[in-house]
Amino acid sequence: MEILKLTSEDIAKLKTMVGRESEPYKVEADKSMFWQLAEAIGDTNPLWQDEITAKKTQYKGIIAPPAFYISFWMNPLANGKIILPITGRRGFDAEHEWKFNAPIHPGDVITVKSKIINVLEKQGKKSGLMAFCTYETTLTNQHGVKVAVELGIQVML
Amino acid sequence: MALYFEDVQVGTQVTPLVKHPTTRQLVMWAGASRDFVEQHYDKDNAMDRGLPGVIVHGALKASWLGQLITDWIGTNGILKELKCRYRGIDYPGTEITCRGKVIKKYIEDGEHLIVCEIWTENSKGEQTTTGSATIALP
Numbered sequence: 001m002e003i004l005k006l007t008s009e010d011i012a013k014l015k016t017m018v019g020r021e022s023e024p025y026k027v028e029a030d031k032s033m034f035w036q037l038a039e040a041i042g043d044t045n046p047l048w049q050d051e052i053t054a055k056k057t058q059y060k061g062i063i064a065p066p067a068f069y070i071s072f073w074m075n076p077l078a079n080g081k082i083i084l085p086i087t088g089r090r091g092f093d094a095e096h097e098w099k100f101n102a103p104i105h106p107g108d109v110i111t112v113k114s115k116i117i118n119v120l121e122k123q124g125k126k127s128g129l130m131a132f133c134t135y136e137t138t139l140t141n142q143h144g145v146k147v148a149v150e151l152g153i154q155v156m157l
Numbered sequence: 158m159a160l161y162f163e164d165v166q167v168g169t170q171v172t173p174l175v176k177h178p179t180t181r182q183l184v185m186w187a188g189a190s191r192d193f194v195e196q197h198y199d200k201d202n203a204m205d206r207g208l209p210g211v212i213v214h215g216a217l218k219a220s221w222l223g224q225l226i227t228d229w230i231g232t233n234g235i236l237k238e239l240k241c242r243y244r245g246i247d248y249p250g251t252e253i254t255c256r257g258k259v260i261k262k263y264i265e266d267g268e269h270l271i272v273c274e275i276w277t278e279n280s281k282g283e284q285t286t287t288g289s290a291t292i293a294l295p
């Protein structure tokens with residue numbers, strides 16, 4: 001696999017994406033997603049996996065762990081639902097911010113929508129030309145409640 | 158176990174969470190989170206990218222910082238906001254400690270809120286992920 005260097009033409013192409021909403025997609029949350037994520041991170045919190053204990057809490061049942069919002073299920077830029085107009089470049093996540101407004105329960109159908117809100121060009125000392133792409137993703141449940149908003153910065157170089 | 162607003166002050170430490178990631182765990186995270194980027198499980202691919210070996214997913218470290226908080230606050234607290242900045246690379250076979258400290262305590266719109274500074278630390282004491290968490294407590 002050949003890795004290409006980012007050029008100013010690439011950055012111009014990325015900038016054409018700014019403001020464009022991605023095609024929304026739906027994810028049906030289910031318990032097995034929650035416990036597999038919990039098992040992977042080594043998290044035994046009953047809220048994500050033990051219905052009997054979770055029922056006795058303020059949530060009245062199992063809810064999604066933070067890892068569910070953090071996962072690629074909910075990240076269209078990372079999971080390929082947003083196709084960038086450039087290929088073969090390296091990218092990495094620089095930062096993420098999640099606002100959790102309401103819990104996600106098993107059976108909820110989450111609509112994931114994203115848009116790139118800014119592309120900033122930077123010149124790295126060692127890494128050369130870089131593009132800092134800021135995006136916003138909203139997660140809305142089947143009742144129209146915006147359950148979470150994510151802001152992320154992905155760096156392309 | 159429940160944590161109450163009155164229990165914490167600015168400066169209170171979050172109970173640390175220690176992790177010993179393995180390549181097996183990275184594969185489990187890859188499958189559960191749908192992140193199939195090769196540098197996290199394919200050593201040849203990671204080395205082609207100039208890395209000494211496979212590396213821990215940033216999102217896995219972010220999830221551990223989430224767990225740091227949800228373990229600490231119990232089922233009565235609510236994690237409202239989580240911020241992470243990925244600063245350094247971590248490798249399987251090393252020890253990663255998640256830590257936090259309360260930096261703000263306030264009441265807003267009737268909610269009892271605290272803000273914690275949070276980070277992951279490698280065995281050299283370097284912070285490889287930094288961020289913050291906003292929490293509502295009873």
